[in-house]
Amino acid sequence: MADPKGFMTTPREEWPRRPVRERVGDWDEVYVPGALLPLISRQADRCMDCGIPFCHDACPLGNLIPEWNDLVSREDWRAASDRLHATNNFPEFTGRLCPAPCEAGCVLAINQPAVTIKNVEVAIADRAWEDGLTPPRPPDRLSGKTVAVIGSGPTGLAAAQQLTRAGHTVAVYEKDDRVGGLMRYGIPSFKMEKHHLDRRIEQMRAEGTRFRTSVTVGRDVMAADLRVRHDAVVIATGATDWRELHVPGRELTGIQQAMEYLPLANRVGEGDLAASPMSAAGKHVVIVGGGDTGADCLGTAVREGAASVTQLDIYAQPGAERDEDTDPWPTYPKIYRLSAAHEEARDLVSAPAADADARLFAASTLRFTGDETGHVRSLHLVEVDERRRPVEGTSRALPADLVLLALGFSGPDREDGLVEQLGVSLTPRGTIARDGGFATDVPGVFAAGDAARGQSLIVWAIAEGRAVASAVDRHLTGSSRLPSPIGPYDRPMSI
Numbered sequence: 001m002a003d004p005k006g007f008m009t010t011p012r013e014e015w016p017r018r019p020v021r022e023r024v025g026d027w028d029e030v031y032v033p034g035a036l037l038p039l040i041s042r043q044a045d046r047c048m049d050c051g052i053p054f055c056h057d058a059c060p061l062g063n064l065i066p067e068w069n070d071l072v073s074r075e076d077w078r079a080a081s082d083r084l085h086a087t088n089n090f091p092e093f094t095g096r097l098c099p100a101p102c103e104a105g106c107v108l109a110i111n112q113p114a115v116t117i118k119n120v121e122v123a124i125a126d127r128a129w130e131d132g133l134t135p136p137r138p139p140d141r142l143s144g145k146t147v148a149v150i151g152s153g154p155t156g157l158a159a160a161q162q163l164t165r166a167g168h169t170v171a172v173y174e175k176d177d178r179v180g181g182l183m184r185y186g187i188p189s190f191k192m193e194k195h196h197l198d199r200r201i202e203q204m205r206a207e208g209t210r211f212r213t214s215v216t217v218g219r220d221v222m223a224a225d226l227r228v229r230h231d232a233v234v235i236a237t238g239a240t241d242w243r244e245l246h247v248p249g250r251e252l253t254g255i256q257q258a259m260e261y262l263p264l265a266n267r268v269g270e271g272d273l274a275a276s277p278m279s280a281a282g283k284h285v286v287i288v289g290g291g292d293t294g295a296d297c298l299g300t301a302v303r304e305g306a307a308s309v310t311q312l313d314i315y316a317q318p319g320a321e322r323d324e325d326t327d328p329w330p331t332y333p334k335i336y337r338l339s340a341a342h343e344e345a346r347d348l349v350s351a352p353a354a355d356a357d358a359r360l361f362a363a364s365t366l367r368f369t370g371d372e373t374g375h376v377r378s379l380h381l382v383e384v385d386e387r388r389r390p391v392e393g394t395s396r397a398l399p400a401d402l403v404l405l406a407l408g409f410s411g412p413d414r415e416d417g418l419v420e421q422l423g424v425s426l427t428p429r430g431t432i433a434r435d436g437g438f439a440t441d442v443p444g445v446f447a448a449g450d451a452a453r454g455q456s457l458i459v460w461a462i463a464e465g466r467a468v469a470s471a472v473d474r475h476l477t478g479s480s481r482l483p484s485p486i487g488p489y490d491r492p493m494s495i
Contacts, residue, residue: 003073006045012113013039015122017340020347024303027189027269029096030340040123043116044072050107054330055117058105058493060463061087061094062485065102065117072120081128084121087485089158089462090200092129093183095122096192098459099292101492105330129199136206139167145476148173148230150217150418153181154458155449156236157204158465159472162482164209166473172209173226175216175416178270181238183458185263188296190303190340194270218417227422232444232472235432236465237418239409239450245288249368254376258293258406265300280306284399286379287311288365289406292339297404298358299341302350309358310351310398316386317361331493353398364388366395368403376400412451429454438471438488446472452488460486 003009015036017023023030047069055065064083071080084091095118106114128134145168149160152174160170178184180197205211217223227233242257244250256278264276280301287294287301290313301309318334327333338346338357345351345358354360366380383394411430412419419426424440424447425433431454432447434440440447448468449461463485473480 003045004049006042006073007048007108007112007115010042010046012046012116013043014116015039015119017343020344023190023340024344024348027303029193030190036119036123037127039116040120041073041075044069044120046108046115047073048108048115052107054105054107055102055115058330058332059102060460060486060490060492061466063087063102063121065115068124069115069117069120072124077124077127077131078133080124081133084124085128085134087483088121089161089466090154091121092125092196092200093154093192094459094462095119095125096196097183097187098457099332101332101457101459104332105493107330110329134203136203137165138207139165141167142169143167143477145169145231146171146229147232147234147472147476148226149234149236150226151181151236151238151449151451152179152211153183153236153238153449154461155238155465155468156181156234157200158462159234159236159448159469160209160465161204161207162466162469163472164204164207166469166480166482168473168476170209171212171230173212173215173217173221175214177214179211179213185266186259186293186296188262188265188300189269190299191296216416218421223418223421227442227445231476232446233422234468234472235412235418235422235424235440235445235447235451236449236468237412237451239411239431239455240413241410241430242405243407243410245365245405245407247365247367249370249376252368252370252376253374254370254401255368255403255405258287258289258297258404261404262293262296262300265304276304278402280304280309280402282307283401285309285402285404286398286400287404287406288379289313289408290315290359290361291406291408293408294404294406295339295341297406298345299339301402301404302341302344302348306350306402308351308353308399309345310354311345311359312363312365312381313359313361314364314384314388315361317359326495328495331495364390368400369397376403379403409450409455411454434488436488437474438468439475444475446475448488460492464488 068080068083100118103114149172285301285306322333342357351358369378378397379400383391432452448464467484470482470484
């Protein structure tokens, strides 16, 4: 701890965002370039000598947060990078995309603003790349064992990197034409520019990981054949089976799933398309779903030039402070948060019919109505109480030329035949069943990430990837020195 009084003398300062009207004119990350490093040493000084760092438990990776905070405060970037990468394969991803449950568990957060852990993390990661502190780490020798990893999201990439570094020959199978899963085509570039992903992929290639893109296991390659050709198989396909909204009028055109809409905008950024065929330009857009995916749709629609954008959240608007009865420290609290996309919608008055930041809280969709061509034109909603019961006299209609459903995901997609061909069992929730060692009921086949856990956070996905790599290594060699930060039944801290 470099400054024992830092948490008392230094206020919390976060990475500043670019002006709204500037950033909505491009797809670059929303933060001011170069503005983070001048803040970070002071912010790291705010880390307390708390004795029992609950941030460790709040983070499923077990990140050594007080250690690298201290090293950053001393500007020892090499040592800070070593400690950060000791528990996290991709800190530049989590530092940009994770909602930071570690900060909710910060001891300082009991009665003060938490340490800016997420900002410190991304500063270390970016500095490590700038200073050449992240060279490829190929194995000294090969084991002679081969592993197929199905899916190249954060779980699949983490598992592949760990297993490659352990000496196994790993092939990652990805159904899309580029590696990265939802980080490539689901996460907008204004949250994470794709060059962060590209340089990690190149690092992994240099270490020996092989990538097979545009290959859907179950269609292009039979899952049973893949199992025969490899000593172990890891299913890390994510939870891509999106939830539906079963209300009258759902069959109208112009009502799309969020993950039909977002990839097209990302493909424009990749240069594959001149413009998205599903663009929100000039349209009245309504997003059904109050989570992060809905916010991603909001920021995307604003940048595409929507006439208006409204986001519906079935939950009541949370308060600004933690409710100690329902969300006591150090659990992750449900509080009012203003994402970059909501800030943009608020400042641009993108949703005149909604609350200040484009969200309508405690709102439930009743039905859709359309025009004579069968295209959606209105969304009818009603306010609901805390038990989601309609409140009489509160129904109304919003103009809607494009409706985006962002209702979450229930489990792996079943249409490609992967689950059936491998013969793995499913849980009642529709996720892949596994035992305490991440193994399915099919010998040599393991499951990790959202495909088995259900939809979760990127930090949990990476933790799953590291843990399943340890389990596979043990299966192949009889023992493993790879870290296993979580078990398959671990869950976030809650009451």
